[in-house]
Structure formats: structure tokens, C-alpha cells
Amino acid sequence: MASLITCPHCGQRPKEEYTIKGDAGPKRPAPGAPEREWFDYVYQRDNPRGTLQEFWHHSGGCRRWLVVTRDTVTHEVFSVSDASERAAS
Amino acid sequence: MSSYRLSRGGAIDRSQSLSFTFDGRALTGHPGDTLASALLANGIGLMGRSFKYHRPRGVLTAGAAEPNALVTIGRGGRTEPNTRATMAELYAGMEAVSQNRWPSLDWDIGSLNSLLSPFLGAGFYYKTFMWPGALWEKLYEPFIRRAAGLGKASYEADPDSYEKAWAHCDVLVIGSGAAGLSAALTAARAGAEVIIADEKAAAGGSLLSETSLIGGKPAHEAAQNALAELAAMPNVRILTRTTVFGWFDSQVFGAVERVQKHVALPDPNRPVERLWRIVAKQAVLASGAEERPIVFGGNDRPGVMMAGAVRTYANQYGVTAGRRVALFTTNDSAYAVAADLEKSGVEVAAIIDNRGAVPTSWTGKARVIPGGAVTATAGGKALEGITIASGAGIETLEVDALGMSGGWSPVIHLACHRGGKPVWDAAKSAFLAPAVKGLIVAGGAKGDLTLSEAMLSGAAAGASAAEALGLKAEPATLGAVEGDLSIATPTPLWSVKGFKGKAFVDYQNDVHHKDLTQSVREGYGDVELAKRYTTNGMATDQGKLSNVNAIGILAEARGVTPAEVGTTTFRPFYTPVSFGALAGTGRGKHFQPVRQSPLHGWAKKNGAVFVETGLWYRSSWFPRNGETSWRESVDREVLNTRVNAGLCDVSTLGKIEIYGADAAEFLNRVYVNAFAKLPVGKARYGLMLREDGMIYDDGTTSRLGENHYFMTTTTALAAGVMTHLEFCAQALWPELDVRLASATDQWAQMAIAGPKSRQILQRIVDEDLSDANFPFLGAKTVSLFGGRLEGRLFRISFSGELAYELAVPAGYGEAVADALMEAGKADGIQPYGVEALGVMRIEKGHITHNEINGRVTPGDLGFAKMVSSTKPDFIGKGMLFREGLQDPKRPRLVGVKPLDPAAGFKTGSHILKKGVQPSLEASAGYVTSSAYSPVLGHTIGLALVVDGPERHGEEVQIYNALRGEFTAGLLCDPVFVDPRNEKLHV
Known part of the structure; x- marks a missing residue:
């Protein structure tokens, strides 16, 4: 029915403005990394009960990619940040 | 006297009358009434028939929890079934009808189900109709669905917003x-x-x-x-x-x-x-x-209702539930009901208090029966009397209404x-x-x-x-x-001992006491299992009145506490919500918007037949006088484009502006082929992969300035590619200086194709378009109409002809297309649609998403050499060189044509070796695209076939499994027309 996500650029907006890509945990391997690492990055995903970091796209807003940290059981949102900050860290 | 309306009291306006009908009968009520209170005031206690046994039912509550008095209100598109009469405010002209009865509420054939009740107990769905299984679909299910039911929805559209x-x-x-x-x-x-x-x-x-x-x-x-x-x-x-x-x-x-x-x-x-x-x-x-009902025999007879409802009808609506009322209670709240009724002049025959110790403060006229319980009721479609068991023995009492209070939930x-x-x-x-x-x-x-x-x-x-x-x-x-009531903690009375007849727990789903105890006996005593086995709490009221009593009965039967039984899960919605409210304004064209190209008006006045592709309406073909089939129009459009010139709307292609000092590097990383050295003023075909190594999309990207690129995508993936590029730029490589903007809707884009396209275009373009000055794959901003407009011109070709794509700001699209048609009139320019576009691209062996089906690699489509071997990284590189994706036995792109030019075949047909029987193993691949080529005069196709490129010239069978048809065919080069691309470079 509803969830509100606080976009760091636009403020609190309803979830209908966003598109979810999924688990933001896996980091893209370096070019030339072994096939095993690429396999894990492309195919392997955890489905945890509890805290999960996800990529959300503010597709109906500022069109920034965000990292939303939320609880998959309670849907409580702990933090939202711009995806570029995560890549830099 | 039929009126049960009290002479005074309540929040109704007695000075005004509202007329309404119930089952066609004309009645009146007052402003402030609900349908339920107005029916009661008119002496109508029978308001519906129960779900399973078709028992006569009256109103039980005065609020949202009402399980019995469900009616259909309104007519035509405003018909609303299963409306609770207790929540429906009366208005002048209301038309209400009862439900789940035939031929009438008074005389209902379905009530014979009561005689079948031994077969309709708990779990009957699972037990009674088990055998033979074949009868389910034809006999049992239709019978159950007809017999057990709620109101019927209208087939007419809802006129309201x-x-x-x-x-x-x-x-x-x-x-x-x-x-x-x-x-x-x-x-x-x-x-x-x-x-x-x-x-x-x-x-x-x-x-x-x-x-x-x-x-x-x-x-x-x-x-x-x-x-x-x-x-x-x-x-x-x-x-x-x-x-x-x-x-x-x-x-x-x-x-x-x-x-x-x-x-x-x-x-x-x-x-x-x-x-x-x-x-x-x-x-x-x-x-x-919510006041709890009490489970005793015949507790569903019209006239039995919640004690609180009796009070609400009297005090708020000025209606008495009966002329001689009894109250059956486990707590003090019924005494307030009795006091109010007596004050209104209604006779209270008795207060049957289940507790041994009754309040000493009662000063009213009504007789109090301590330690008493109602065990049965008498009457047909209305309550006539009750049987009371108490320490004093058994007695019967003539009453026409009974209020019950089993405590509060x-x-x-x-x-x-x-x-x-x-x-x-x-x-x-x-x-x-x-x-x-x-x-x-x-x-x-x-x-x-x-x-x-x-x-x-x-x-x-x-x-x-x-x-x-x-x-x-x-x-x-x-x-x-x-005068506040002290409400002593009631000792729960989950059911009356020694009741006679059926004692209902869930009124709406006709679940009675025996169903629950039977459910425990048969091993379904868990609260979640009992719910499904008996259907208790599964009706539209979601067990608002029944769930707690059911838990108590299960607890008693299992010998545990209600805490150990626990509850089923509460989920939204609290009460039913209409689909109209959930849909909101998202209906009809507002549910799915229509996207029209900036050239829609131009296409329309040229007679286009439109096709829906996603949200877009694209011009499919342009029939002319005398043409009787789409093929006739498409063949003409193809031949005219290849001989003279054609104009096609390609505005729906995705368009993305890319800026930034690192834009070249960015493109290098999202395409498989090299983009770093693309000169300013040039366009290049690019192939994009997913990270798993499969092709994602294709298109052209042009370098319009040192740090400015213009990308086109396929129509289908315009939004997807934009999102993908944003992900790459923001989440993967934020260190790159690159900015993206979608420009799909900002530009009207038209393809001008055919041998005469240059001379036509030159009439509106100010710059010299000679091959020397603007060669194949040229891309630049041009001046139009003597400097009155700027556009972007690309010398690219999907048709294989000498061709251009001209983009102008969307608002100018129609005028520019009109001008081109006028400029090309003498040269025979004609509009062509996406069907002709499709035929010409198959003739040239160009791919679309028919071939890029999510399971093909660049190598599969003959693009192996396009994949850069020198770039350190691009999306998909990590997985593209997996063994399975480099397997030489993967199906690869090949052309296919019928041996007999008069024979045809369809897309999706399988390619079989000559002489073999069809089987999964024998299939060497399938036809991904096919069309009739008016240039060649026969059907042509593209196919993904094992060893396809090595098998040019081999005779095969083209097998249509849906129709059992075999067509003798020949594998061939996928480029059917102008294989040396001579037409492109003139």
C-alpha cells in the first residue's frame, strides 16, 4: 500500500516513484578478475531475513541511484544514500 | 400496526420522509436512518439468506461488523452487491434487494440445503465431492457456486469517478x-x-x-x-x-x-x-x-441481535427491535440496554444473566433470571419465543426480540x-x-x-x-x-451447555458449534487449520464477531486456554474496499497512457494504420486507394522505397544525450566495440551487453561535439537503456565525468530512404549533402529551410538504401515531414510504416529484438569481430568468454528461404535436417524473423541454427509444429539484398 523513502536529493517520497534493482551488496569485480568472482557478482544473491542494502532508482524523481538500507521483515528503512557515495567508499 | 418506530428519541429527522424500495416493496424512512434501521422500523426483520444453508437471517449489529444483512444497492453500473445494510445511509430513491435467495426472500428453494446439512459440515469441500474426480468441473463446482453465494456484480461500467x-x-x-x-x-x-x-x-x-x-x-x-x-x-x-x-x-x-x-x-x-x-x-x-455474540441454539433467528445494537437502534435511530424484548448477557452492559428500552416504553420480558451473582443495582421492571441461559429459540422467519434453562428449571418465554451480550472484544x-x-x-x-x-x-x-x-x-x-x-x-x-456503568470482568461463556439445534459461531459463513468441535476431533484443531477446515472467519466480515468465540470453543474442545490457541493473522483490509477506490483515476486511458509520436498527425493525415507497441502508437502501413490487404500496401511501400524514396517515422527510438569529459570512456565501457576514437561528426553502430555476456540492446551513437554524444536505442528498451546507463554512471563509475539526459520525446525523427533521398533532402537542407561532403555514417547539426530551423542529420540506414535520419525539435516534426513529402512529390516519395521497415531490415539481414532475445551473444549474430579485444573493461566482458558462450555449437544467425518460391513459412518454425523426423533433439534451430520479400518475390527468413554460417546452400526442412507443415528450404547468407552494400555508399 505504501512506503515512504527519503531521497537524499528530493526528500520523503512514496515508493511508487522508485524502482528497485535488488541487493546492493555484491561489488563489481575488477576487470580481469577470475570467472568465479564474476559468477558470484552476476548470479549469487542472499535473501536475508533482516537488514538488507538495496539499489533503488528514483526513476520518477531525480533519477539518481540510491542505496536503501532496510529491514526485509518490518520494512523499516534505516538509511538512504546516493549510490555514488557507496562506490567511492 | 407495523411500525416499530419509537415516538421520540434518536438522531433522525421525523419531519421528513425518504421513500425507498426493498425487493421492490415501497417503504419510507427518515434522514439519519441506515437501511437497516429503516427496515426494522417498517417491521422487516428478514433481510437475507445465509451463505450455505439459506437460513432466514435478520440484522445482527448496527455497525461495520454486520455479517447477515448484506444487500445489493443501486442499479445498472452503480449496482453494489454485499453492502452492509447497517452501514448504508438511507437516501430518497434507494433501491435495495436481498441476496442469495430464489425465487424470493420469503420462499427460498436453497433453504432445502438445510436438509442436506449432514453433508455440508466441516471439511465438506474436501470430503463430500471427492469422487469421481471428473464430476468436479461439470457438476459439483457449478452446483456449489450457484448454491453458496453473495450478491452479483454488474457487468456494466461504473459511471462514477x-x-x-x-x-x-x-x-x-x-x-x-x-x-x-x-x-x-x-x-x-x-x-x-x-x-x-x-x-x-x-x-x-x-x-x-x-x-x-x-x-x-x-x-x-x-x-x-x-x-x-x-x-x-x-x-x-x-x-x-x-x-x-x-x-x-x-x-x-x-x-x-x-x-x-x-x-x-x-x-x-x-x-x-x-x-x-x-x-x-x-x-x-x-x-x-465489538460485542460478542453468544453461541446457543437458533441464535441466528431474525430478531436475535447484539444487545448493544438493540440499544443503538433505540437511542440513535428511534427504532425498537421488538415489542417484547429479552436480553441474554454475561456482563453488566445489558442492564443499560434494558433501562433505555423501558424508558422508551418497550417491554423487557426478562434479563437472562448467565452469572450466578447478578448486580443488585437493577431497579427496572424487567425480571432478572440469574444463572440462566437461552438454549433454543422458536419461530420461523421471525423470533417468536425462547427456551431458558436456569437453576429454576426450563421455561419458555414469548418474545419477538432477543439482545445478547457475551462480553466485549x-x-x-x-x-x-x-x-x-x-x-x-x-x-x-x-x-x-x-x-x-x-x-x-x-x-x-x-x-x-x-x-x-x-x-x-x-x-x-x-x-x-x-x-x-x-x-x-x-x-x-x-x-x-x-451513571457510568461498572463493567465487571465477564467470565467467558464460549457456548451454552445443552443448546438445541444449530448454534452459530460464524454467521456469514454458516459455521456452527459442531463444525468446530468436529474439526478438533478430526485433527484440525489448530487455529489456522480450523479456520480453513470450517471456513470460520473467512467471509467478507473476516470473523469480526466470530473469531474470538471460535477460539474459545477450540480451546474448550482441546482443553487448553485461548492464549494457547492463539489467533489467525490480521491483515488489511479492515472492511471491504471497492475496486473503484483502489483503482482511483487509473481507469481506461488513464490506466495506460497513449504515447503518440510527434509525427502522429502527419501519419494520420497520410492514412496510417496504427499498431500499439508498448504505450506507443506506431504507423504500421499506409493503405492507398484500391489496396485490399496490408500485404499489398507493404509490398508497394518497400518497392517504392527501393526504387524512389520513402519517409518513415522513427521518433519512437530511444534517444539519449550524453555529455562530459569522460563521455567517450563511458561509451567505451557500455558498448562491446570501441568508441574512444569515434571522430566528431560521425555515427557508429554499437552493441551493448548485459553483465552475463548476452546482448542487451543495439543502436547508433553519434559524436556531435568533443564532449557531446547522441545515442539511439531500440523503441522497446528506450527506458531500460537509460536506466542502465544511469546505473553505470552513478553506481559503478561515479568517478567518470558524464551526464545523461533522455531526449526521446524532444525530437521528431524521420528516416528518408531510397535512391532519391539525397536529392529530396537537399531541397530543405542548406548544407551540401554530396557523398564527398557528407559520407556514409556522417552525423551533424544542419541548417534547414534557409536557416529557419536547425536539425540533426545522420547518414545511417536500416533499410540498406542510401538513407538519412533527420531529427528536428518535436514541435516542428509534422511541418518538416509535410515539407519533405512536398519536396519529394515529383520523385515519388511515399510514407512507409514499421511493417515495410521490418521487411527491408530482414532483406538486409539486420537484427532486432526478434534476434536479440536475451539468449544470444555477439558471436551468435556474427558480431564476434566487433567485440574489442583491447579494451580492459566493458559491461559483459567478464562473462562473455565463458566456455558455454564461446561454444562453436551454439545456434548462429543464418538466412533461410523456401526451395519453391511459391511456398512460405512462418516465424517460429524449426529447422530440421533433410529427411529427419521432428523431435527436440533433431531441431537445429528456429526461424527468428520472416517476411515476404517483394524484391525477391518469395518468403525470406532469419534463423538461429547450429553451424548456420557453415551450412549456406544446405537443403533443410522448415517445420511448423503448430500446423504440422513441412516446407523444403535452403540455408543461405542472411543478407538477401545488396550483399556488398553498394547502395549505401553512393
Whole structure:
């Protein structure tokens, strides 16, 4: 029915403005990394009960990619940040 | 006398009459009535037939929990089935009909089901119709569906409108009774932004039926005063006729406001219902308590109802439930009902109090029978008498109405919507809400049942909510209560011992006592299993009246406590919400918008036949006089383009502007081929992969400036590619200086193709278009019409002809297309649609998403050499060189044509070796695209075939498994027309 996500650029907006890509945990391997690492990055995903970091796209807003940290059981949102900050860290 | 209307009292306007019909019978009521109160006033107690046994049923409640009195209201597109008569406000001209009966409510053939009841007990769906299985579809299921039912929906479209709205507040107060009003007053006076919502037409909750004095005034007057104060405050919004139906994450509450459900003809400029999403920092749940029915024989006979409902009908609607009323209770609340009835001049025959020790404070006329229980009822379609068992023996009493009160269940649904489980409180004999964050439960919903307790707990909740927001609050109530009832903790009576006949637990689904005990005996005693085995609590009322009694009966049968049985899960919606409200304005064309190209008008006046592709309407072909089939038009369009020139709308292609110092590097990483050295003024075909190594999309990208590129994508993936590029730029490589903007809708883009395209285009383009000055793959901004307009010109070709794509700002599209048609008239220019475009691209062996089906690699389509071997990284590189993706036995692109030019074949057909029988193993691949080529005069196709490129010239079978057809064919080069691309470079 509803969830509100606080976009760091636009403020609190309803979830209908966003598109979810999924688990933001896996980091893209370096070019030339072994096939095993690429396999894990492309195919392997955890489905945890509890805290999960996800990529959300503010597709109906500022069109920034965000990292939303939320609880998959309670849907409580702990933090939202711009995806570029995560890549830099 | 048929009227049960009292001569005075109640919030109805006796000076006005409203006429309405029930099952075609003309009746009258008053403003302030519900359909249920008006029917009762007219002496109509029989309002429906039960779900399974078709038993006659009357109204049980005066509110949202009503399981029996479900009717269909309205006609045509406004028909609304399964409406609770207790919630339907009466209006002049209302047409209501009863449900689940044939031929009439009075004489219903379905009631014969009662005779079948031995076969319709718990689990009958699983047991009775087990064998033979073949009869299910044809006999059993249609029979069950016809016999067991609710109202029928209309097939006509709903003529009314609905809307959705957001609201934000500090404190949402759900319910406007004693607790809700106290909470709202407290929070609002402290300065909080308050929304108070109530499901009824008038706010006030149970205070509207209350006769105690509050602050020296009748309770309903005290409520009016509080509401007047709230209404005058700028920080308060009162929403009546508004049911808060769910609590969702992020403190969002769903509510539906019935804006115009109480009028005969809604104002077309306003919605009939409004779906609210209310974001509340704090919420107070003051939803009250639901009176529990008592499980005894014949407790469903019309005339038996909740004691509280008897009181509400008398005090709020001025209607008596009967002329001689009895009350059956396990607690004190029935004595207030008796007092009010006697004050209204209604005879109370007896108060049957199940407790041995009855209150000594009763001073009314009615006889009190201590330690008594009703074991059976008498009568047909109306109650005529009751049988009472007590220490004094068995006696019968002639009464026409019986009010029952088995105690009170707090209405805690909303508090449990986010996963919290109710907690059994043995002292209060009730399930209470769990402790939850952001929602404070108060009043009856918390088990604080007396008026004083409810107001104090409401005020405390309002103060806590305000203080949580940093406001200073003084708890406020409506005043001191005189004549407050002390509601002693009732000992639960889950069912009457020694009852006669059927004792119903779930009225709406016809679940009776024996079904539940049988369910325990047969191993389905778990609360979740019993629910499904008996269907208890599964009707549209979701067991509001039945669930707690069912838990008690299961507990008794299993010899455990209600706490050990536990509850089933509470989920939204609290009460049914119409599809109209959930859809809101998203209906018809508003559900799925239509996207029209900037050249739509041009295509339309040229006679285009449109095809829907996603949201787009694309011009498919342009029939001319005398053409009788689409093929005729398409063949002409293809031949004319290849001989003269054609104009095609390609505006729907995705267009993305790419800027930045690192734009070249960025493109290098998203395409498989090299883009770093693309010169300014040039276009290049590019292939994009997914990270798994499969092709994602293709298109051209042109370098318009040192740091400015213009990308086109396929129509289908315009949005997908944009999202993908944004992900790459923001999440993968934020260090790159690159900026993206979608420009799909900003440009009208047209392909001008054919040998005469240059000379036509030159008439509107100011720059020299000679091959030397603007060669194949040229891309630049050009001046048009002597400097009056700028456009972007690309010398690219999907048709294989000498061709250009011209992009102009969207608003100029139609005028420029018109000008080109005019300029090319003498040269025979004609519009062509996406069908002809498709034929020409197959003739040239160009791929689309028919080939890029998500399972092909660049190598599969003959692009192996395009994949850069020197780039350190691009999307998909990590996985592209997996063994399976480099397997030489993967199906690869090849052309296919029929051996006999007169024969045809269809896309999707399989390619089989000559002479083999069709089988999964024998299939060497399949046809991905096919068309009739008017240039060659026969069908041509593209196919993905094992060893395809090595098998040019091999005779094969083209097998259509759907039709069992074999066509002899020949594998060949996928480029059928101008294989040396001579036409491109003229």
C-alpha cells in the first residue's frame, strides 16, 4: 500500500516513484578478475531475513541511484544514500 | 400496526420522509436512518439468506461488523452487491434487494440445503465431492457456486469517478467515540496537526447511543460540543464516512472516504469515494470494542441481535427491535440496554444473566433470571419465543426480540496489521493489542470499557502522542460521567451447555458449534487449520464477531486456554474496499497512457494504420486507394522505397544525450566495440551487453561535439537503456565525468530512404549533402529551410538504401515531414510504416529484438569481430568468454528461404535436417524473423541454427509444429539484398 523513502536529493517520497534493482551488496569485480568472482557478482544473491542494502532508482524523481538500507521483515528503512557515495567508499 | 418506530428519541429527522424500495416493496424512512434501521422500523426483520444453508437471517449489529444483512444497492453500473445494510445511509430513491435467495426472500428453494446439512459440515469441500474426480468441473463446482453465494456484480461500467489523495499529520485519531474525542482534544489543544477519522456518517461513536450524562449533559450533546471545538480549530481535520482500513509501513494509514455513497445521484464533479494515504507521525487507535455474540441454539433467528445494537437502534435511530424484548448477557452492559428500552416504553420480558451473582443495582421492571441461559429459540422467519434453562428449571418465554451480550472484544485489527500478534488477557477475557511503535491504543480498543476509563485512556494517549512530538499536552476529557456503568470482568461463556439445534459461531459463513468441535476431533484443531477446515472467519466480515468465540470453543474442545490457541493473522483490509477506490483515476486511458509520436498527425493525415507497441502508437502501413490487404500496401511501400524514396517515422527510438569529459570512456565501457576514437561528426553502430555476456540492446551513437554524444536505442528498451546507463554512471563509475539526459520525446525523427533521398533532402537542407561532403555514417547539426530551423542529420540506414535520419525539435516534426513529402512529390516519395521497415531490415539481414532475445551473444549474430579485444573493461566482458558462450555449437544467425518460391513459412518454425523426423533433439534451430520479400518475390527468413554460417546452400526442412507443415528450404547468407552494400555508399 505504501512506503515512504527519503531521497537524499528530493526528500520523503512514496515508493511508487522508485524502482528497485535488488541487493546492493555484491561489488563489481575488477576487470580481469577470475570467472568465479564474476559468477558470484552476476548470479549469487542472499535473501536475508533482516537488514538488507538495496539499489533503488528514483526513476520518477531525480533519477539518481540510491542505496536503501532496510529491514526485509518490518520494512523499516534505516538509511538512504546516493549510490555514488557507496562506490567511492 | 407495523411500525416499530419509537415516538421520540434518536438522531433522525421525523419531519421528513425518504421513500425507498426493498425487493421492490415501497417503504419510507427518515434522514439519519441506515437501511437497516429503516427496515426494522417498517417491521422487516428478514433481510437475507445465509451463505450455505439459506437460513432466514435478520440484522445482527448496527455497525461495520454486520455479517447477515448484506444487500445489493443501486442499479445498472452503480449496482453494489454485499453492502452492509447497517452501514448504508438511507437516501430518497434507494433501491435495495436481498441476496442469495430464489425465487424470493420469503420462499427460498436453497433453504432445502438445510436438509442436506449432514453433508455440508466441516471439511465438506474436501470430503463430500471427492469422487469421481471428473464430476468436479461439470457438476459439483457449478452446483456449489450457484448454491453458496453473495450478491452479483454488474457487468456494466461504473459511471462514477474515484480519486486518491495523500494527507500528512502529526496525530491521526482513528475513531471518534469517548476515547477518540478525548485524544483528539488533548493533541489538538497542544498544537498538533490532527486528523480524526470515523467510519460512520456522524462522529461520536458509542456516545451517540449513550444515555449517561457527561459534564451534566447527555453524552451525545457532550460529543457534539467536543466536535464543534475540534471543527473550529485550524489544525484539525475531521473525516467522517471514512474507514481507516490498514496500517502500513512508514506510518502510512490507508483510509477510504465515502464522499457520495449516501446520495441517489452523485455530483459528477466529485468522486464517490476517495482513497486516502495518511502519513501520521503518531496515531491513536480508538476503534472501540465489538460485542460478542453468544453461541446457543437458533441464535441466528431474525430478531436475535447484539444487545448493544438493540440499544443503538433505540437511542440513535428511534427504532425498537421488538415489542417484547429479552436480553441474554454475561456482563453488566445489558442492564443499560434494558433501562433505555423501558424508558422508551418497550417491554423487557426478562434479563437472562448467565452469572450466578447478578448486580443488585437493577431497579427496572424487567425480571432478572440469574444463572440462566437461552438454549433454543422458536419461530420461523421471525423470533417468536425462547427456551431458558436456569437453576429454576426450563421455561419458555414469548418474545419477538432477543439482545445478547457475551462480553466485549477490543477492535485491535489495525494494531496487528504490521505483524504484531494479539495477546490474551485472562483478567479481561479478551485479546489485546500488542505493544507497537507509533500507534497508541486507547479506550474500548484497549479494553477500557467504561466511559470514564475510555475518556481517561484517550486523553492519556493524546498526551503521549503530542509529547512524542515535543509538544506540551494537558490530558482533556469531555467531562465527569454520571451513571457510568461498572463493567465487571465477564467470565467467558464460549457456548451454552445443552443448546438445541444449530448454534452459530460464524454467521456469514454458516459455521456452527459442531463444525468446530468436529474439526478438533478430526485433527484440525489448530487455529489456522480450523479456520480453513470450517471456513470460520473467512467471509467478507473476516470473523469480526466470530473469531474470538471460535477460539474459545477450540480451546474448550482441546482443553487448553485461548492464549494457547492463539489467533489467525490480521491483515488489511479492515472492511471491504471497492475496486473503484483502489483503482482511483487509473481507469481506461488513464490506466495506460497513449504515447503518440510527434509525427502522429502527419501519419494520420497520410492514412496510417496504427499498431500499439508498448504505450506507443506506431504507423504500421499506409493503405492507398484500391489496396485490399496490408500485404499489398507493404509490398508497394518497400518497392517504392527501393526504387524512389520513402519517409518513415522513427521518433519512437530511444534517444539519449550524453555529455562530459569522460563521455567517450563511458561509451567505451557500455558498448562491446570501441568508441574512444569515434571522430566528431560521425555515427557508429554499437552493441551493448548485459553483465552475463548476452546482448542487451543495439543502436547508433553519434559524436556531435568533443564532449557531446547522441545515442539511439531500440523503441522497446528506450527506458531500460537509460536506466542502465544511469546505473553505470552513478553506481559503478561515479568517478567518470558524464551526464545523461533522455531526449526521446524532444525530437521528431524521420528516416528518408531510397535512391532519391539525397536529392529530396537537399531541397530543405542548406548544407551540401554530396557523398564527398557528407559520407556514409556522417552525423551533424544542419541548417534547414534557409536557416529557419536547425536539425540533426545522420547518414545511417536500416533499410540498406542510401538513407538519412533527420531529427528536428518535436514541435516542428509534422511541418518538416509535410515539407519533405512536398519536396519529394515529383520523385515519388511515399510514407512507409514499421511493417515495410521490418521487411527491408530482414532483406538486409539486420537484427532486432526478434534476434536479440536475451539468449544470444555477439558471436551468435556474427558480431564476434566487433567485440574489442583491447579494451580492459566493458559491461559483459567478464562473462562473455565463458566456455558455454564461446561454444562453436551454439545456434548462429543464418538466412533461410523456401526451395519453391511459391511456398512460405512462418516465424517460429524449426529447422530440421533433410529427411529427419521432428523431435527436440533433431531441431537445429528456429526461424527468428520472416517476411515476404517483394524484391525477391518469395518468403525470406532469419534463423538461429547450429553451424548456420557453415551450412549456406544446405537443403533443410522448415517445420511448423503448430500446423504440422513441412516446407523444403535452403540455408543461405542472411543478407538477401545488396550483399556488398553498394547502395549505401553512393
